[in-house]
Each structure stands twice: as C-alpha cells, then as structure tokens.
Amino acid sequence: MPRIPGVPTKEAGPLVRVLYWFAKRRLGAVPEPFSVLARHRKLMLAAARHELAAEKASKVLPANVREIAVFRTAQQLGCSWCIDFGTMLQKHEGLDIERLKQIDDYATSPAYSRQERLAVAYADALTATPVTVTDEQVAELVGEFGQEGVLELTYQVGLENMRARMYSALDLRDQGFTSGDACRIPVPADADAGQVRTPGA
Structure with missing residues (x-):
C-alpha cells in the first residue's frame, strides 16, 4: 500500500x-x-x-533515445513503478525491452547504439547527487542531437527524477503494466x- x-x-x-x-x-x-x-x-x-x-x-529526440534515458533514471533511483510503466511504454513503441536487462553494461553492450549510450551516460550524470554533467558531455550531445534535442533530453530526465523520487517517497510500487496485470x-x-x-x- x-x-x-x-x-x-x-x-x-x-x-x-x-x-x-x-x-x-x-x-x-x-x-x-x-x-x-x-x-x-x-x-x-x-x-x-x-x-x-x-x-x-517531446518529439525532437528519437523515441528509443528518450525512453532509454528515462528508464535509466528510474532504474538508478529504484522506482519500481516507473520501471514497470517505462518498460510498458517502450514495448508499445515497438522497442526491444529484452535489452533492458543489459542496461548496466550499456557502455559496451552491442544492444545499445552510440546515441543511446550518450543518453544513458547523460541520465546518470544528471541523476547523480551532486549533478556531474560536464561541458564536454553537453557539447558532444549537442553535436549529436542539436540544442533542442539536448533540452528535451534534459527536461525528460529531470521530469523522471521528480516522478521517481516522489513515487519512491510515497512507496508507490510496480503495478503490472508490463505483464498486463495492471x-x-x-x-x-x-x-x-x-x-x-x-x-x-
């Protein structure tokens, strides 16, 4: 409860x-x-x-990039409700949810593209306390996604930080969206x- x-x-x-x-x-x-x-x-x-x-x-970034960054944020903060719901969203987008099992190895796993690796690393840096984002990291992201893309990525990761921290504080847990038991x-x-x-x- x-x-x-x-x-x-x-x-x-x-x-x-x-x-x-x-x-x-x-x-x-x-x-x-x-x-x-x-x-x-x-x-x-x-x-x-x-x-x-x-x-x-939020339509500038490719869906796979946006969703994997949001998912990683939820995982890093331990929000089981967000992980469950985010997995369901990726499934409905037609994305490969099996690769989520390898997300801790995103930097080397062939399941992740270069763009996805950049987004996950950014999600980690933005979610860390204190934030560890660097000038070089943002410059590389701008080169890949453009300024609008980086703003969208930053906003979505920040929004997921709010959700995940709030839902964890209220002890909201996975609801069964991924399994279809919601x-x-x-x-x-x-x-x-x-x-x-x-x-x-």
Missing part, C-alpha cells in the same frame, strides 16, 4: 471519475500515482496537464478485498 492511499472511484467526485475513465481508456488501468494525487485535485489536474503537454512537446489494482478499494498486489510489492 502506498503511504498515502489513493481515492477509490466510489469516493471520487465527477471530475476525478472522468479523469479515471480517460486514464483507464488510454492505459488499460488507472495509474496508482494518479489515484494518490487525486487527494489533491488541483495538483492532480496540474500534473495531468503537464504530463500530456510534455509528451506532446487492472488487478486499477483504483484502491475498487477490487476485491482479498486482492493481492503485483509481484515485487
């Missing part, structure tokens, strides 16, 4: 119910972080608008009382 429970559908107001319906229609289940944020409706709306806007705006916990208290959380919980 998350440290702050989500809002069950039966307790949700009309607007939250509509947002739950939209999320379930788009993703197959209501993401648990979404139901937790529903306890602060204005933040929930702000987060939903921001996520959709960031997704729509509907087992669509919204708290909507499922049977004897329901079991997905593996890893």
